[in-house]
Amino acid sequence: MNWFAQLFTNHTPAQAVVVLSLAVVLGLALGRVRVMGISLGVGGVLFSALALGHLGFSLNHEVMEFAREFGLILFVYTIGMQVGPGFADSLRRRGFRLNAMAALIVALGVAITALLHVYGGLPVPVAVGLFSGGTTNTPSLAAAAQAFQEVMPQGAAQAVGEAGLGYAVAYPFGIFGIILVMLLIRLIFRIDPARELRQMEEMARAQSPPLETVTLEVANPGLEGLTLGQAPGLTETGAAVSRVMLAGQVSVAVPSTVLRQGMLLHAVGRPDVLEKLAVLVGRVSRTHLPAVPGPLEMRRFVITRSQVVGKSVAELKLAETFEVNPTRLGRAGMQFTPGPDVHLHLGDVLQVVGQPERLAQVERLLGNQAKDLDHPHVLPIFLGILLGTVAGAIPVALPGLPSGIKLGVAGGPLLVSILLSRLHHFGGLVWYMHPGANLILREVGISLFLGCVGLGAGGRFVAAIAGGEGLYWLAAGAAITFVPLFVAGLIGRVFLKCNYASMCGLLAGSMTDPPALAFAGQMLKSDAPASVYATVYPLVMILRILAGQLLVLLMASG
The missing domain is CATH 3.30.70.1450 (Regulator of K+ conductance, C-terminal domain)
Structure with missing residues (x-):
């Protein structure tokens, strides 16, 4: 059985690859299982890694630190490349009110988490983990994990493990809580989804014909x-x-x-522009000019x-x-x-x-040449990661904190990737990442991170759930999920007169939760909520990543 020990128990490079791969494979398989049309997705990796950790599987400490941090860097860098081009546009052109409501949901979640720590006695790592799991936002957990390295370098491993426990406890209700709020808002205000959907589609056509x-x-x-x-x-x-x-x-x-x-x-x-042009030129003709035989053609070219x-x-x-x-x-x-x-x-x-x-x-x-877009630009990727890591290591002084904070390997690459994605073409390099390459790197990165967090926390997960504090953690995580969403839903419906289809996209987007978006689409029998989801997603993702770090820095230093 020497081969078994070398592959599963002895801390060797091969053992690290085998155990991490096993956690990811089992987790992604678990994430594909659907219950009432909802699945865990990549979040399943955390639960499979917790189970393996509980069974005694582990990694060398240094290897786990590297895999976790590098996975985090890959994940946040690709997130920035994805949301960067639409970040400013979502704030400027696609609805300030929607983004303000989403920011309110994030702020209420942060406030409730801080109150649970100060008055509810929750340890900082657990509170931060509950915040991340209750809002189904893995990047905020990743950012918090890096912040623990800065605030408490000696006990960072234990803090990250406890945060992973809190995340795992709160995550299930984090998914179903969003759906519960959608249904409650519909019931309380006696909403007809079909009618609301028609109204939203009419407004969308009027705003962007x-x-x-x-x-x-x-x-x-x-x-x-x-x-x-x-x-x-x-x-x-x-x-x-x-x-x-x-x-x-x-x-x-x-x-x-x-x-x-x-x-x-x-x-x-646009229709209104053509009406003005008709007045300027003369009159509309019944002739459809493109149908008239002639030497001209119309072609579409992909910029490559x-x-x-x-x-x-x-x-x-x-x-x-x-x-x-x-x-x-x-x-x-x-x-x-x-x-x-x-x-x-x-x-x-x-x-x-x-x-x-x-x-x-x-x-x-x-x-x-569309195939040229499939060729990955590897040099800009690693140069961007290098610049982001360097930027994350530079301390920034903030009033009220004992020492300057660092963006770290979560915030630094995120900020740099957003800037580079906006520039798109700079310094003789094309800062473009093909969507397929972005998705692969992002999934690999988050799978590595969740696998390492789960393996590190697995030995303590069952004991935490079985103890009396487990139920308290569940209730606290449910409050972090439910209260901000329900308050925002009431404000949006009563005072802002938000359309229900739009509100469903807002609630799902404020939690960056694709399963909730899928449920809203099935309920409304339309993809209309997805447009609002995409509108608030960039800002919310950035705010939640920053919130994860900020909670650690403020509560741990306090």
């Missing part, structure tokens, strides 16, 4: 003889004119195109060449150089006209109208 096309006939005498680039007010509308027809001849629309009476213009834009990334369409001078007209830009499921303030990103899809031979030249410029 899709792009439309129209063919216009030039009938304004003041435009005669002017070029498209000279026409007063034409550029300011934000519409894109793709092609024109005069005397039966169809040609691409470029800034130097001279306007004539009776000329037909085909324009792309790093040389054009970071430049606007205007800077590329496509119309002047190739006599083509870019009309739409697709990014992350959205379409808009490519204005001068819109800079190209890898993976953007640009729609261009022009003659076939000219379009071939544009294709060579833009790349249009």
